[in-house]
Amino acid sequence: MIMALPIAFFIMKxxxxxxxxxxxxxxxxxxxxxxxxxxxxxxxxxxxxxSFGLFTCGFSMNLxxxxxxxxxxxxxxxxxxxxxxxxxxxxVAIFSTLVLGYLSDIVQRKNILMMxxxxxxxxxxxxxxxxxxxxxxxxxxxxxxxxxxxxxxxxIITADIYGVKLVGLLSGLTYxxxxxxxxxxxxxxxxxxxxxxxxxxAFGTASILLLMAAVTAYFLPKQLPxxxxxxx
Numbered sequence: 097m098i099m100a101l102p103i104a105f106f107i108m109k110x111x112x113x114x115x116x117x118x119x120x121x122x123x124x125x126x127x128x129x130x131x132x133x134x135x136x137x138x139x140x141x142x143x144x145x146x147s148f149g150l151f152t153c154g155f156s157m158n159l160x161x162x163x164x165x166x167x168x169x170x171x172x173x174x175x176x177x178x179x180x181x182x183x184x185x186x187x188v189a190i191f192s193t194l195v196l197g198y199l200s201d202i203v204q205r206k207n208i209l210m211m212x213x214x215x216x217x218x219x220x221x222x223x224x225x226x227x228x229x230x231x232x233x234x235x236x237x238x239x240x241x242x243x244x245x246x247x248x249x250x251x252i253i254t255a256d257i258y259g260v261k262l263v264g265l266l267s268g269l270t271y272x273x274x275x276x277x278x279x280x281x282x283x284x285x286x287x288x289x290x291x292x293x294x295x296x297x298a299f300g301t302a303s304i305l306l307l308m309a310a311v312t313a314y315f316l317p318k319q320l321p322x323x324x325x326x327x328x
Contacts, residue, residue, distance in 0.1 A: 132258055137266060142257050145312040146250050147273040149213060152305040153246040154277035156216060159302050160185075160223075163285035167224070167295040168232070177229055181236045188240025196245040200252065209249045210313040212242040217306030224299045247274070253316060 137143050160182065168178035200208055219239040226232045250270060255263045281302065288297040 132262065134262060134265065137258055137262065142316055143254075143266065143270070145316055146254060147270045149209065149309040149313055150246065150250055150270050150274040151277035152213065152302070152309040154274035154279075155281035156220060156277075156302040156306055157243075157281075158278035159281035159285050159298055160220075162282045163289070163295065163298065164223070166289075167299065170295065171224075171226075173229070173232065177232070181232045184233060184236040185240040185243050188237055189243040192241040193244040193248075196242075197248065200249060204318075205249055205253050205256065206313055206316040206318075209246065209253065209316070210310045212246050212249070213306045213310035213313055215239070215242045217303045217310060220299050220303040220306065224296055247271070257317065 164182045165175065165178045168181065169175055173181075196208060196212075216239060219235055219242075222235045223232070223239075226235055251263065251267045254266050254270065258266060281298070284301065285295070285298040289295055
């Protein structure tokens with residue numbers, strides 16, 4: 097609360113004209129805000145692409161958070177090493193998130209989002225196949241570089257495509273899919289291990305979903321034909 101309240105009162109702005117949006121035409125963005133409606137958005141592909149990506153994000157994050165340590169222990173690593181590996185991912189993510197935020201104003205944002213999902217997807221399979229401690233910590237360090245950032249990148253891409261008028265509502269809707277994925281990921285990890293006696297099913301599913309999310313992120317547009325139509 098000590099940090100969040102000053103940010104809310106003195107830093108966040110409701111007037112979009114005061115906020116720089118370098119990746120989108122401000123004229124198109126302004127006209128989109130006045131014209132586009134929720135039902136228009138729900139009929140467009142990028143909304144569902146972003147929602148699917150966040151579904152896989154929630155699926156993978158909660159799967160690793162819930163079953164990562166037990167999976168590594170079952171694969172022969174001691175509990176301290178296993179927990180340190182998961183902790184290293186979060187530690188690296190603290191700094192890498194700042195870097196991703198900086199890059200998102202320089203590099204096309206959908207490409208960064210694609211990279212996040214791609215590297216994370218490969219990392220899930222690598223964790224399952226790792227056979228030594230140095231492999232584990234290397235995977236964790238690389239995975240931490242892209243562990244966070246999907247939520248904020250998806251939010252700003254939503255604003256780039258649809259404008260800022262509905263960005264709060266649309267971010268909430270896409271985050272709903274993130275939480276659905278989080279629930280399913282936690283459940284599947286336990287169910288698959290209890291019934292199939294392997295972690296590969298859940299972690300393999302997470303990897304496949306993340307690779308699919310990387311593909312969908314690559315095909316995200318900068319702006320919709322619908323946006324350009326309204327702008328005219």
